[in-house]
Amino acid sequence: MANEVQPLNLHTKSWSVKIILAIFSILMLILVVGPLVWLAVHAFATEWKFPSYKPTGLTLEWFRKVFEVQALKEAMKSSFIISPIVVLVSAVICLPAAYASARYNYWGRRTFLIMMFSANAFPKIGLFATIATLYYFLNLMGTIVGVIIVQVLGTIIYMTWIPAAAFASVPKNLEEAARDAGASKFRVFRTITLRMAMPGILVAMVMSFIYAFDEAQGTFLVGAPNIYTMPTAMYAIVETYPIQVTAVFSILLTIPSVLLIGLARKHIIGGQLAEGFQIK
Amino acid sequence: MSQQNEIGLELKGLSKVLGGRVIIDNLDLQVKKGEMVSLLGPSGCGKTTTLRMIAGFLIPDNGTVTLAGKDVTTIGPEKRPSAMVFQNYALWPHMTVFKNVAYPLKVRKVNKAEIEKRVHDVLGVVNLMHHKDSRPAQISGGEQQRVALARALVQEPDILLLDEPLSNLDAKLRVKVREDIRDLQRRLGITTVIVTHDQDEALSISDRIAVMKEGKIEQFSTPEDIYNKPATEYVANFIGSLNRYEGSYSNGQISTGSDVVGVRPEDVTFDSKNSAGAVEATVSLVVPRGHFHEVYLKAQ
Numbered sequence: 001m002a003n004e005v006q007p008l009n010l011h012t013k014s015w016s017v018k019i020i021l022a023i024f025s026i027l028m029l030i031l032v033v034g035p036l037v038w039l040a041v042h043a044f045a046t047e048w049k050f051p052s053y054k055p056t057g058l059t060l061e062w063f064r065k066v067f068e069v070q071a072l073k074e075a076m077k078s079s080f081i082i083s084p085i086v087v088l089v090s091a092v093i094c095l096p097a098a099y100a101s102a103r104y105n106y107w108g109r110r111t112f113l114i115m116m117f118s119a120n121a122f123p124k125i126g127l128f129a130t131i132a133t134l135y136y137f138l139n140l141m142g143t144i145v146g147v148i149i150v151q152v153l154g155t156i157i158y159m160t161w162i163p164a165a166a167f168a169s170v171p172k173n174l175e176e177a178a179r180d181a182g183a184s185k186f187r188v189f190r191t192i193t194l195r196m197a198m199p200g201i202l203v204a205m206v207m208s209f210i211y212a213f214d215e216a217q218g219t220f221l222v223g224a225p226n227i228y229t230m231p232t233a234m235y236a237i238v239e240t241y242p243i244q245v246t247a248v249f250s251i252l253l254t255i256p257s258v259l260l261i262g263l264a265r266k267h268i269i270g271g272q273l274a275e276g277f278q279i280k
Numbered sequence: 281m282s283q284q285n286e287i288g289l290e291l292k293g294l295s296k297v298l299g300g301r302v303i304i305d306n307l308d309l310q311v312k313k314g315e316m317v318s319l320l321g322p323s324g325c326g327k328t329t330t331l332r333m334i335a336g337f338l339i340p341d342n343g344t345v346t347l348a349g350k351d352v353t354t355i356g357p358e359k360r361p362s363a364m365v366f367q368n369y370a371l372w373p374h375m376t377v378f379k380n381v382a383y384p385l386k387v388r389k390v391n392k393a394e395i396e397k398r399v400h401d402v403l404g405v406v407n408l409m410h411h412k413d414s415r416p417a418q419i420s421g422g423e424q425q426r427v428a429l430a431r432a433l434v435q436e437p438d439i440l441l442l443d444e445p446l447s448n449l450d451a452k453l454r455v456k457v458r459e460d461i462r463d464l465q466r467r468l469g470i471t472t473v474i475v476t477h478d479q480d481e482a483l484s485i486s487d488r489i490a491v492m493k494e495g496k497i498e499q500f501s502t503p504e505d506i507y508n509k510p511a512t513e514y515v516a517n518f519i520g521s522l523n524r525y526e527g528s529y530s531n532g533q534i535s536t537g538s539d540v541v542g543v544r545p546e547d548v549t550f551d552s553k554n555s556a557g558a559v560e561a562t563v564s565l566v567v568p569r570g571h572f573h574e575v576y577l578k579a580q
Contacts, residue, residue, distance in 0.1 A: 173368065173370040174370050179337075179356065179357045179358050180337075180357045180358070180363060182384050182387045192372060
């Protein structure tokens with residue numbers, strides 16, 4: 001038959017197509033993994049300069065250096081203190097809003113959800129500069145509270161939208177069935193709604209953590225020179241230390257994100273999200 | 281027997297307006313203890329709304345709901361002595377079959393050993409012991425339905441509410457499950473209200489049927505009565521098929537008149553055109569239906 005549709009099948013593709021696909025895959029790989037490899041090598045290299053294609057030697061000296069400098073240790077400490085607090089504060093503020101938006105059709109609900117984007121819709125530097133003026137007035141400049149507020153601002157979008165979708169995807173009759181079984185409203189929320197929305201909430205928490213952990217602009221503007229987190233300490237490192245220290249610090253900065261994504265992935269793909277909320 | 285006169289469920293003057301529309305209009309219903317009653321009607325007739333008011337998910341605008349002698353009109357579903365089986369079963373996907381069935385007992389703070397025993401008993405009754413550690417997504421629709429039933433029965437409710445419990449099952453399974461439900465209901469003697477739009481289901485499963493139309497009960501009687509002595513043309517039409525004549529009926533004959541006469545297809549006999557009361561007709565269509573044929577006639 002003339003009009004028969006040929007199924008797209010990579011196994012029967014001609015050699016030329018296969019080669020082009022392979023080239024693009026390798027280019028993609030270089031683009032994604034290349035910088036990471038470059039970072040990793042630098043972190044352990046005594047020296048690696050153009051046009052040499054390999055470092056002169058390997059060392060752990062740069063790791064020792066990072067953990068030696070008091071300012072960098074301080075920055076790491078504040079990062080690991082501030083980021084979890086930001087996630088918690090954001091969750092406490094946003095999860096009720098997310099639940100309300102998913103379950104109640106209050107007046108202006110749509111507008112409220114769209115407005116969540118406003119903090120991310122404009123160039124952040126303008127927002128932060130304005131906030132800085134406000135902070136001077138409120139004496140929040142250079143304080144932990146100030147930094148937390150600035151970081152929470154950026155996480156709101158994740159903590160509202162993703163959990164709202166997660167709450168909305170819990171079928172109402174599953175909650176009704178629990179009420180019917182004798183559970184109080186709070187118990188229904190705790191054992192059914194929250195439990196079933198948990199994968200979505202975890203994703204939101206991971207994304208918020210990564211955002212907060214990585215936030216530099218606002219944190220620098222309102223935190224410096226009293227408070228440095230890992231990303232803002234980076235500014236100083238780039239200026240004062242050899243490039244290998246920057247590489248080490250970058251790797252340290254990536255570890256929590258990679259770990260969290262790995263954990264969340266296992267939990268989400270292996271959990272009930274994978275089972276697909278199979279309710280007809 | 282005293283049970284025959286005891287009232288399991290009483291609805292008095294029930295009314296409900298939803299979205300500006302009168303859904304239930306001054307409805308009365310009395311279900312005896314141990315009785316199985318169907319609420320039958322087309323979609324939008326208010327049968328599900330009625331069930332939701334009995335379960336406690338909706339509070340009536342007017343009237344009272346009495347369950348097992350206790351006025352429950354305004355109290356929440358968690359405090360009512362009723363248990364409901366939802367149309368799509370509403371099993372919790374993150375819990376195993378065992379945990380789904382144990383949930384109502386856990387909420388009531390029953391001790392662990394007793395939970396274990398009662399869940400095992402009820403899973404035995406619905407024949408699902410082999411699936412107790414499965415997740416709802418791993419078992420078939422018919423099995424999910426039985427889990428939902430077990431979750432309701434484990435509460436030992438005074439009244440069991442079934443919301444279109446068979447509509448998600450395929451035809452063959454539907455007949456089997458409805459017989460199982462009926463058998464179980466009789467054995468446990470549990471007062472049951474079942475919502476359905478399927479006349480076969482209602483006729484075969486119920487002690488009495490309440491045929492509903494636009495928020496009111498059109499007729500409330502036994503399946504035999506509903507079929508053989510329908511109170512209104514609506515009921516006669518809704519249950520079974522009907523040949524409709526405009527005219528009067530007397531002495532086995534239909535003559536011209538202003539009334540409406542209904543004749544069940546199975547009561548039509550074939551005879552010569554000269555016999556008394558005969559209507560001359562030609563066959564327009566014959567549909568084989570297995571153990572019987574459906575014959576469409578056109579009167580001359």
